[in-house]
Amino acid sequence: MAQDKIEKPEKEWKKVLTSEQYHVLRQKGTERPFSGDLYYNKEKGVYTCAACGQELFSSDTKFESGTGWPSFSDVIASDKVRLQEDTSHFMRRVEVVCSRCGGHLGHVFDDGPKPTGKRFCINAVSLDFKKKPE
Numbered sequence: 001m002a003q004d005k006i007e008k009p010e011k012e013w014k015k016v017l018t019s020e021q022y023h024v025l026r027q028k029g030t031e032r033p034f035s036g037d038l039y040y041n042k043e044k045g046v047y048t049c050a051a052c053g054q055e056l057f058s059s060d061t062k063f064e065s066g067t068g069w070p071s072f073s074d075v076i077a078s079d080k081v082r083l084q085e086d087t088s089h090f091m092r093r094v095e096v097v098c099s100r101c102g103g104h105l106g107h108v109f110d111d112g113p114k115p116t117g118k119r120f121c122i123n124a125v126s127l128d129f130k131k132k133p134e
């Protein structure tokens with residue numbers, strides 16, 4: 001079940017996020033491909049929203065897509081994200097948004113691996129990582 005929604009004025013988000021996180025999460029920006037540390041992460045654990053901490057993706061669903069952004073075949077639970085139409089930049093895409101804080105995470109495409117066939121292409125800067133205890 002999704003946690004309670006978090007709503008803050010933009011000036012509050014600017015205080016708690018880095019300028020790059022704010023640009024991506026609050027202004028629907030995109031980081032440069034291959035620039036995020038979590039793109040290269042191979043550890044086991046859970047990827048969370050960098051803005052609110054909600055658990056979003058398991059390392060078990062992360063795969064190498066070659067796109068330059070962390071890619072996942074599924075979310076931890078369907079209520080953790082909202083999918084909405086994005087027609088910016090003269091394209092039709094499906095935007096992935098954190099259901100708890102409304103932060104822009106990335107986009108989802110229908111060219112991922114089985115069994116879901118989905119590729120959640122997520123900005124690394126919009127994520128944090130909680131390593132699985134050994």
